[in-house]
Amino acid sequence: MPTETTETAETTDPMTEILDRRRAELESMESCDLLIVGGGVTGAGIAREAAYRGLSVLLAEKDDFASGTSSRSSKLVHGGLRYLEQFELRLVFEATRERSTLMRIAPHLVRPLKFIYPVYEGGTPGMPLLAAAMALYDSLSLFRSPRLHRLYGEAAAHRVEPLLRNDGLTGAAQYFDGATDDARLTLETILGARLAKAVCLNHLETMGIEEAREASGSWVTLRCRLTGTEKTIQAGSIVLAVGPWTDRVRSHLGLPNAERPLLRTTRGSHLVVDRARLPLAHALVMSGHGDARVTFAIPWDERVIIGTSDIDDDAPPEQVRASAEEVAYLLQTANSHLPSVQLRRDDVISTYSGLRPLIREEGQRPSEVSREHEIVEEKGVVIVAGGKLTTYRSMAEEVVDRVVRTLADRGAVAAGRPLRPLRRSAIGRLADRWSELADGEVMARRGTTARRILPGAVGLTGARGPKRVMALLSAQIHDSRTVQHLVRRYGGRSHQIAALCRDNPELSERIVPDLPVIWAEIPFAAQRDLARSLIDVLDRRTALALRDRSQGTGAAPRAADILSPLLGWDASERKRQIDAYGEHVARSCAWREE
Numbered sequence: 001m002p003t004e005t006t007e008t009a010e011t012t013d014p015m016t017e018i019l020d021r022r023r024a025e026l027e028s029m030e031s032c033d034l035l036i037v038g039g040g041v042t043g044a045g046i047a048r049e050a051a052y053r054g055l056s057v058l059l060a061e062k063d064d065f066a067s068g069t070s071s072r073s074s075k076l077v078h079g080g081l082r083y084l085e086q087f088e089l090r091l092v093f094e095a096t097r098e099r100s101t102l103m104r105i106a107p108h109l110v111r112p113l114k115f116i117y118p119v120y121e122g123g124t125p126g127m128p129l130l131a132a133a134m135a136l137y138d139s140l141s142l143f144r145s146p147r148l149h150r151l152y153g154e155a156a157a158h159r160v161e162p163l164l165r166n167d168g169l170t171g172a173a174q175y176f177d178g179a180t181d182d183a184r185l186t187l188e189t190i191l192g193a194r195l196a197k198a199v200c201l202n203h204l205e206t207m208g209i210e211e212a213r214e215a216s217g218s219w220v221t222l223r224c225r226l227t228g229t230e231k232t233i234q235a236g237s238i239v240l241a242v243g244p245w246t247d248r249v250r251s252h253l254g255l256p257n258a259e260r261p262l263l264r265t266t267r268g269s270h271l272v273v274d275r276a277r278l279p280l281a282h283a284l285v286m287s288g289h290g291d292a293r294v295t296f297a298i299p300w301d302e303r304v305i306i307g308t309s310d311i312d313d314d315a316p317p318e319q320v321r322a323s324a325e326e327v328a329y330l331l332q333t334a335n336s337h338l339p340s341v342q343l344r345r346d347d348v349i350s351t352y353s354g355l356r357p358l359i360r361e362e363g364q365r366p367s368e369v370s371r372e373h374e375i376v377e378e379k380g381v382v383i384v385a386g387g388k389l390t391t392y393r394s395m396a397e398e399v400v401d402r403v404v405r406t407l408a409d410r411g412a413v414a415a416g417r418p419l420r421p422l423r424r425s426a427i428g429r430l431a432d433r434w435s436e437l438a439d440g441e442v443m444a445r446r447g448t449t450a451r452r453i454l455p456g457a458v459g460l461t462g463a464r465g466p467k468r469v470m471a472l473l474s475a476q477i478h479d480s481r482t483v484q485h486l487v488r489r490y491g492g493r494s495h496q497i498a499a500l501c502r503d504n505p506e507l508s509e510r511i512v513p514d515l516p517v518i519w520a521e522i523p524f525a526a527q528r529d530l531a532r533s534l535i536d537v538l539d540r541r542t543a544l545a546l547r548d549r550s551q552g553t554g555a556a557p558r559a560a561d562i563l564s565p566l567l568g569w570d571a572s573e574r575k576r577q578i579d580a581y582g583e584h585v586a587r588s589c590a591w592r593e594e
Contacts, residue, residue, distance in 0.1 A: 040070035057197075216234060
């Protein structure tokens with residue numbers, strides 16, 4: 001296995017060296033214990049979990065990491081308060097536990113967020129029922145929420161959130177969940193997997209699977225979309241973690257029963273508006289206009305996210321976008337709760353949409369379908385269907401348990417050594433345990449990834465950790481808002497961005513005046529964060545596609561100039577990258593023409 005990780009990569013990598021390293025990583029793997037198809041948050045979590053348990057891992061993502069639903073969520077790590085309505089107590093218990101775990105292992109990316117849940121006369125739920133739900137929510141979290149809930153009467157509720165509609169307001173509840181950057185949480189999980197010696201490559205497509213007759217696994221053909229080269233390797237086990245693409249990939253790979261869908265995909269669309277236009281003090285729970293669906297208004301630094309819709313949609317996931325009807329629905333929902341603001345279409349900076357990969361259930365409204373996950377097996381391929389962002393790590397534990405059992409039952413080899421079969425008990429599922437290997441070494445079992453922090457959390461532990469990192473950055477970057485932004489986005493890794501600014505002070509300048517994103521983040525994305533295209537950089541690495549008023553189109557030419565020598569783009573490729581990015585943004589704006 002290659003020992004080089006993203007954290008030790010050279011800071012001036014031309015594209016030829018990047019491709020050479022990719023080629024070397026692939027060529028070094030004639031076989032692996034586990035091949036993961038899909039580089040969203042679920043696949044990333046499985047790669048990290050499996051690598052820390054001692055399996056040799058290859059993750060193949062056809063596009064970019066988090067290029068699907070994993071960058072199109074409401075950007076919340078939450079316990080699922082609304083799931084109490086369907087009595088999904090086990091899911092809420094698991095989600096609140098994982099919320100606490102992620103706040104501990106990624107404190108820079110998963111932070112406490114205060115919510116206000118207003119109650120209006122004649123609305124559902126009323127204050128007595130909401131009070132009971134809040135008490136149950138705290139109880140299911142084992143009282144590990146950042147703070148326990150509080151209840152407010154009418155006058156106090158309006159003082160807490162002055163923008164709330166007064167008419168009919170009877171009170172409110174305050175509770176805490178978590179805010180995150182979903183794309184960066186996925187990326188840092190990938191980086192953590194690579195540090196554990198997993199090979200994780202984006203722009204690597206799985207072309208076909210040929211089931212082997214012997215017990216050693218299946219032959220898989222992969223194609224690098226950057227070079228066009230193909231590679232066939234033998235995988236002891238294969239996991240399909242492709243979210244809303246599940247049924248399409250099942251059909252493409254010729255898996256049995258592919259004609260019978262596993263998923264029901266529903267579209268969730270969001271709006272992004274300026275926080276100066278919607279100056280919320282806290283996140284707000286709202287009832288959808290006309291249908292009482294739970295929607296949110298979520299402060300996101302200088303912006304506010306309003307979402308989400310929930311509409312059945314079986315379109316290809318890469319084509320999903322917000323419609324004018326959804327934009328109107330979300331604006332009307334916000335305006336009905338915050339009448340003094342009266343948002344208009346022109347206030348919308350950007351929109352984004354993703355497909356929820358829900359387990360197919362007949363006869364249910366979209367919002368009533370369970371957010372649970374299922375793990376099934378077809379022709380030796382383990383398929384992860386359903387699930388949610390918050391529980392990705394615990395889902396990964398469950399998937400890897402199954403993979404290890406399968407490998408052990410077959411007498412297969414993990415990292416060159418035979419595994420002993422898993423022995424699990426009720427107590428063992430709750431405790432950290434270890435499995436002895438035949439040569440006397442040990443392989444970590446479930447619970448390891450709950451204790452290991454993600455790469456950006458290094459240096460942030462302890463009460464003084466964040467202040468210490470900020471002080472170091474401030475010596476090089478004098479914009480305090482930018483320093484805070486870098487620490488909250490990159491954590492302890494932000495010192496590498498400061499080093500770029502030291503070598504070239506112009507890189508410390510803001511890309512746009514009203515956002516703290518700086519030019520140094522552009523080369524950092526290519527050198528350290530595995531970005532390989534302009535869309536990778538401006539959408540998922542910097543989020544300018546969502547946060548900037550021009551959605552990154554104004555920055556695209558200079559960003560392409562910075563990336564060209566790093567990624568080996570000539571003038572023709574530079575133009576192609578800018579054009580492709582413009583088309584990417586235009587798709588998200590198509591609702592304006594409806």
